[in-house]
Amino acid sequence: AQSVTQLDSHVSVSEGTPVLLRCNYSSSYSPSLFWYVQHPNKGLQLLLKYTSAATLVKGINGFEAEFKKSETSFHLTKPSAHMSDAAEYFCVVSQYNFNKFYFGSGTKLNVKP
Amino acid sequence: DVKVTQSSRYLVKRTGEKVFLECVQDMDHENMFWYRQDPGLGLRLIYFSYDVKMKEKGDIPEGYSVSREKKERFSLILESASTNQTSMYLCASSLAGLNTEAFFGQGTRLTVV
Numbered sequence: 001a002q003s004v005t006q007l008d009s010h011v012s013v014s015e016g017t018p019v020l021l022r023c024n025y026s027s028s029y030s031p032s033l034f035w036y037v038q039h040p041n042k043g044l045q046l047l048l049k050y051t052s053a054a055t056l057v058k059g060i061n062g063f064e065a066e067f068k069k070s071e072t073s074f075h076l077t078k079p080s081a082h083m084s085d086a087a088e089y090f091c092v093v094s095q096y097n098f099n100k101f102y103f104g105s106g107t108k109l110n111v112k113p
Numbered sequence: 114d115v116k117v118t119q120s121s122r123y124l125v126k127r128t129g130e131k132v133f134l135e136c137v138q139d140m141d142h143e144n145m146f147w148y149r150q151d152p153g154l155g156l157r158l159i160y161f162s163y164d165v166k167m168k169e170k171g172d173i174p175e176g177y178s179v180s181r182e183k184k185e186r187f188s189l190i191l192e193s194a195s196t197n198q199t200s201m202y203l204c205a206s207s208l209a210g211l212n213t214e215a216f217f218g219q220g221t222r223l224t225v226v
Binding site for chain 1: 144148152154155156157158161163166173203205207209211212213214215216217218219222
């Protein structure tokens with residue numbers, strides 16, 4: 001069985017400070033892991049994906065995530081938040097043999113000036 | 114670029130109506146999905162199709178059916194719309210196999226009155 005837990009429903013940071021959005025997963029097999037972003041009234045956009053090639057994954061807009069198998073975590077980070085980062089972020093797990101994507105409940109990121 | 118197009122951005126329907134939500138993808142993807150997005154619940158999988166005429170139930174299939182007569186098109190059907198089906202509906206597609214991500218449409222916001 002697969003599941004994803006996003007540990008914070010809301011995160012608020014000041015512009016220019018680091019961002020940390022936390023995600024834990026459970027998966028019976030080696031998973032693929034993704035982070036998606038959804039800006040207000042927009043569709044979902046892929047930020048980055050982990051596919052076992054490297055544990056530290058770099059994505060778009062300065063985001064990165066580290067896969068830690070021992071902790072079953074895939075936290076999303078960014079060194080310096082920008083106002084345009086304010087959005088909802090979803091952690092997603094899939095297993096290739098099941099071809100399905102399972103979403104966390106989302107984390108809303110607020111960036112204060 | 115992959116394009117997933119949902120036929121309507123906004124729909125208002127009456128209780129008991131039969132509702133069709135249409136989705137078309139232009140990248141010859143094998144897999145197509147219908148999700149429902151509600152605040153605080155993330156995206157929940159309604160139905161999944163891995164080939165023409167093939168479908169699998171997701172986590173919340175009750176009250177919904179699907180149709181995939183052509184590879185590029187995946188329809189979600191609400192047989193008799195109810196107010197608790199008021200939600201944002203998102204269609205997605207992906208290639209089959211390892212390490213593939215899902216591509217999403219812009220969503221259809223359905224209101225059942």
